[in-house]
Amino acid sequence: xxxxxxxxxxxxxxxxxxxxxxxxxxxxxxxxxxxxxxxxxxxxxxxxxxxxxxxxxxxxxxxxxxxxxxxxxxxxxxxxxxxxxxxxxxxxxxxxxxxxxxxxxxxxxxxxxxxxxxxxxxxxxxxxxxxxxxxxxxxxxxxxxxxxxxxxxxxxxxxxxxxxxxxxxxxxxxxxxxxxxxxxxxxxxxxxxxxxxxxxxxxxxxxxxxxxxxxxxxxxxxxxxxxxxxxxxxxxxxxxxxxxxxxxxxxxxxxxxxxxxxxxxxxxxxxxxxxxxxxxxxxxxxxxxxxxxxxxxxxxxxxxxxxxxxxxxxxxxxxxxxxxxxxxxxxxxxxxxxxxxxxxxxxxxxxxxxxxxxxxxxxxxxxxxxxxxxxxxxxxxxxxxxxxxxxxxxxxxxxxxxxxxxxxxxxxxxxxxxxxxxxxxxxxxxxxxxxxxxxxxxxxxxxxxxxxxxxxxxxxxxxxxxxxxxxxxxxx
Numbered sequence: 014x015x016x017x018x019x020x021x022x023x024x025x026x027x028x029x030x031x032x033x034x035x036x037x038x039x040x041x042x043x044x045x046x047x048x049x050x051x052x053x054x055x056x057x058x059x060x061x062x063x064x065x066x067x068x069x070x071x072x073x074x075x076x077x078x079x080x081x082x083x084x085x086x087x088x089x090x091x092x093x094x095x096x097x098x099x100x101x102x103x104x105x106x107x108x109x110x111x112x113x114x115x116x117x118x119x120x121x122x123x124x125x126x127x128x129x130x131x132x133x134x135x136x137x138x139x140x141x142x143x144x145x146x147x148x149x150x151x152x153x154x155x156x157x158x159x160x161x162x163x164x165x166x167x168x169x170x171x172x173x174x175x176x177x178x179x180x181x182x183x184x185x186x187x188x189x190x191x192x193x194x195x196x197x198x199x200x201x202x203x204x205x206x207x208x209x210x211x212x213x214x215x216x217x218x219x220x221x222x223x224x225x226x227x228x229x230x231x232x233x234x235x236x237x238x239x240x241x242x243x244x245x246x247x248x249x250x251x252x253x254x255x256x257x258x259x260x261x262x263x264x265x266x267x268x269x270x271x272x273x274x275x276x277x278x279x280x281x282x283x284x285x286x287x288x289x290x291x292x293x294x295x296x297x298x299x300x301x302x303x304x305x306x307x308x309x310x311x312x313x314x315x316x317x318x319x320x321x322x323x324x325x326x327x328x329x330x331x332x333x334x335x336x337x338x339x340x341x342x343x344x345x346x347x348x349x350x351x352x353x354x355x356x357x358x359x360x361x362x363x364x365x366x367x368x369x370x371x372x373x374x375x376x377x378x379x380x381x382x383x384x385x386x387x388x389x390x391x392x393x394x395x396x397x398x399x400x401x402x403x404x405x406x407x408x409x410x411x412x413x414x415x416x417x418x419x420x421x422x423x424x425x426x427x428x429x430x431x432x433x434x435x436x437x438x439x440x441x442x443x444x445x446x447x448x449x450x451x452x453x454x455x456x457x458x459x460x461x462x463x464x465x466x467x468x469x470x471x472x473x474x475x476x477x478x479x480x481x482x483x484x485x486x487x488x489x
Contacts, residue, residue, distance in 0.1 A: 053400035055286040065478040066470035071281035085267025099174035106167035112152035147334035159321035166314035176304035186477035198460040199255035233438040299474030312378040325359040399469035417451040424448035
């Protein structure tokens with residue numbers, strides 16, 4: 014009865030001390046003055062696309078490649094393992110709020126000597142045995158919510174790691190798309206360079222024959238040979254670029270990079286300008302920013318945990334059991350025993366460790382606030398840059414298309430005039446070089462537009478595939 018009264022007295026005292034819980038602001042101020050719309054706007058009547066941005070790029074193969082990468086890419090798989098680790102750590106943190114139980118069995122045998130005691134008709138020694146069976150229980154009562162806050166912080170870390178995983182999936186989808194378009198462009202550039210090489214080879218052969226007949230100067234002959242050698246070097250360079258893009262794509266897909274991936278011979282044409290979410294919607298959509306916000310919440314809870322560590326901790330321990338000199342009597346009710354202990358411990362002096370931990374947690378929280386603001390600014394910069402480039406790239410492509418057509422026409426006219434003796438070889442070769450460079454730049458610009466469209470979707474935090482595909486991948 015006295016033990017019960019003592020424990021109840023401890024619990025009442027602890028309850029009265031709840032008012033001593035240190036108060037503090039755990040919710041960081043991360044609100045900023047965000048604009049209602051972007052400074053660069055697209056003339057688009059498109060609605061929000063529920064099928065994912067991949068479909069809007071006009072490439073039917075790309076979705077299958079992204080699904081393959083999500084399944085086989087080892088880096089993404091490693092990220093998913095970190096999600097599993099965070100989930101188990103969350104479970105471990107939640108277990109601290111529950112009682113702990115352990116069953117134990119013990120036994121001992123002791124021999125004692127009676128030398129010096131002259132007991133008649135008695136032995137000079139005796140042995141004794143003792144056996145025990147105990148169910149040991151221990152439980153820390155979460156008076157101040159410290160263990161609860163620790164569990165919630167771990168749960169937020171788990172959700173943040175899950176958001177990191179979705180961000181990694183989105184980033185991988187963007188890398189696959191960019192690598193895919195770069196590989197297509199490298200193949201087209203190689204084909205263009207090879208076609209240009211044939212043209213320079215035909216021109217060089219024509220000039221060489223004229224030089225052998227004395228109808229062309231050595232300068233004409235050397236200039237034609239130099240242009241041919243230069244075009245051959247360009248072919249070799251684009252072969253190297255195509256091989257690199259091919260192997261990079263295979264590595265991202267989780268395949269062995271043997272350089273034998275099947276690459277189409279045409280760049281896709283993206284749809285009209287896509288639907289563009291607002292800056293506030295972008296903050297909500299991007300999984301990397303969601304992870305940052307969740308870690309802010311977790312850090313705020315860790316500050317609370319550190320402050321509540323300054324308060325007394327109330328724990329109970331004990332449990333039922335049995336003890337006997339005979340092992341077979343351990344399950345007999347006549348030998349049952351029990352014990353119950355209450356403990357209220359108030360930290361007094363730990364060399365400033367606990368308060369230093371509070372200050373450290375508060376500094377970590379403020380650091381995460383600054384990191385979140387920096388990440389938000391980075392997201393806004395990426396979106397604004399991609400939106401601005403979307404308009405300028407479209408105009409640049411239209412102007413370059415006109416320049417390419419004019420350069421090709423000029424090159425054909427210049428070669429015809431050279432054959433008639435009305436143009437110098439230098440002007441003719443220069444016209445051919447300009448035509449090749451214009452067409453090459455046109456291919457690069459088509460790729461740049463596709464890459465910028467991918468950057469725009471990534472900056473807005475949009476899903477790469479439809480919700481149905483995402484659910485299928487999650488179930489896998």
